[in-house]
Amino acid sequence: MKYLLIFIVVIVALMLHKKNRAASDQLSRQRRDGQRLSPPxxxxxxxxxxxxxxxxxxxxxxxxxxxxxxxxxxxx
Ligand SMILES: [Zn+2]
CATH class of the missing domain: 3.30.60 (Wheat Germ Agglutinin (Isolectin 2); domain 1)
Structure with missing residues (x-):
């Protein structure tokens, strides 16, 4: 039972990490595209x-x- 709880916590942590990383990648991609569209x-x-x-x-x-x-x- 103890290992099941640890396994669930690890899975949730991995899911949150992956979600944050995807959001971060999308934000940096939008910044890059925005810089390409509007030159100084x-x-x-x-x-x-x-x-x-x-x-x-x-x-x-x-x-x-x-x-x-x-x-x-x-x-x-
Ligand atoms: Zn002036």
């Missing part, structure tokens, strides 16, 4: 205050200088 975005320093801003969020003036926000673009 270029950053630009705001001409007014110097804060780095992703290119897609920059505000550009007529001379094509990057700014972090419309207020800094207005101030120059």
């Amino acid at each position: 975005e270029p950053m630009h320093a705001c001409t007014h205050c110097g804060v780095n801003v992703p290119a897609s969020r920059c505000v550009w003036d007529a001379q094509h200088r990057p700014y972090c926000c419309a207020e800094h673009a207005r101030k120059g």
Whole structure:
């Protein structure tokens, strides 16, 4: 009877370990795929205050200088 209990505990522990490992593998695979889909975005320093801003969020003036926000673009 004692060995049966130990056997059941070992089986449950192995099942939990396998489940955790499968979840971990899936998470790392999703991270890898996500990195492949979205390459790093270029950053630009705001001409007014110097804060780095992703290119897609920059505000550009007529001379094509990057700014972090419309207020800094207005101030120059
Ligand atoms: Zn700024």
